[in-house]
Amino acid sequence: MRSQEQPQPKLREQANAALQRLSPPEREALLIKCWMSHDARWFMAVAREYGLEAANRLNRTAAHDVGEVEARRIAHALEVPAARTVDDWLLTQEIFLALLGPDLADYQVTKVGSNAFQVHVRRCFASENAVRAGISDHYECGMFARITGWLDAQSLSYEISPPLGKCLKAAGDECLYRLTLRFAAGSGHRDGGKAKEPAAGRST
Secondary structure, eight states: OOOOOOOHHHHHHHHHHHHTTSOHHHHHHHHHHHHHHHHHHHHHHHHHHHOHHHHHHHHHHHHHHHHHHHHHHHHHHHTOOOOOSHHHHHHHHHHHHHHHOTTSEEEEEEEEETTEEEEEEEEEHHHHHHHHHTOTTTOBOOHHHHHHHHHHHTTOEEEEESOSOBOTTTTTSOEEEEEEEEOOTTOOOOTTTOTTOGGGOOOO
16 A cells, blocks of 8 residues: 655745745744734734723733743843843843834834933834724723833833823824833832733823
8 A cells, every 4th residue: 555645844845945035034024014913903803802992901911911921032042131220121122122023113212311211102003003993092002011011021110101001192192101110129010919900000
């Protein structure tokens, strides 16, 4: 009896050859676009099934939790040391943004004190998607919830102002947040111990 053919090794070789047509930057950009497409469609699927309030709440939770996981993985892989100063943190934040999607937002970071900085977002993929989907009046920020996940991954205590909530751009305001960091040993921020509600924040 003739043995069954096993085509996978040859197919895998052909698939790998096809992928070689993409340069590393092209491959990264394609993966990021695919992930962002999933992100937007996941949000809208939840919104259709359970309503925008539930979608916003779950999106904030998921973004924060993903932020914690990816921050630990990236810091471990790149041997990024724990931040001890604002300058340390700003470099760490830039490393994360450069890897995860440098073209997803147009932003400016400004130091406003020895332990504080502002992030001014001029363009944001999430806000643009919310406008295209017709939900900008109800969309709540998930991008900064992801950043708070990064901060929590490093056990950094922080304050954010204004508190996270409705998308500032959707409200017709500038997307401008001030973050103040505390570097005391062993400190950490958990919004009263509730890591699952990162978007509430604490206003300064």
